[in-house]
Amino acid sequence: MPRKPYSKPSADTHLLIREERVKAGLTQEQLAEALNTTPVTIGRYETGERGVTVEKLLEIAQALDVPPCRLIRDGDGLSAEERELIGHLRSNPKHRRVVHSTLQGLKDSES
Known part of the structure; x- marks a missing residue:
């Protein structure tokens, strides 16, 4: 031990x-x-x-x-709120897909 x-x-x-x-x-x-x-x-x-x-x-x-x-503490450059959001999206595949498709739609509309 x-x-x-x-x-x-x-x-x-x-x-x-x-x-x-x-x-x-x-x-x-x-x-x-x-x-x-x-x-x-x-x-x-x-x-x-x-x-x-x-x-x-x-x-x-x-x-x-x-x-x-x-x-390095906070070495990823993210705020606590951003880290929490990422953690939430990683643990909730349904929410992750919704956010991903929304971001993809925004990206496509900018093109």
Whole structure:
């Protein structure tokens, strides 16, 4: 059974490394090994004590098998309302078809 995270991330951290690591079922030690670094460094990335370069963020994303934007809070550039709408459309195929056909109709009328 994986250990619980050592400490809470600081409130101002915009990275979601810990959350994605836990979802992947990896310990800090396992992620550190995949990145050829130490568990202490991983902990510092997760809490925001240590900055992460773009190159390192890409390496972490690859090790966790997620797109890099998943490691950045609000990294998709969407508002909370837009994210909620997309979530709703993904979970409701009937609504998704209605919205899609409406958008297609608008696109066709502009042509």
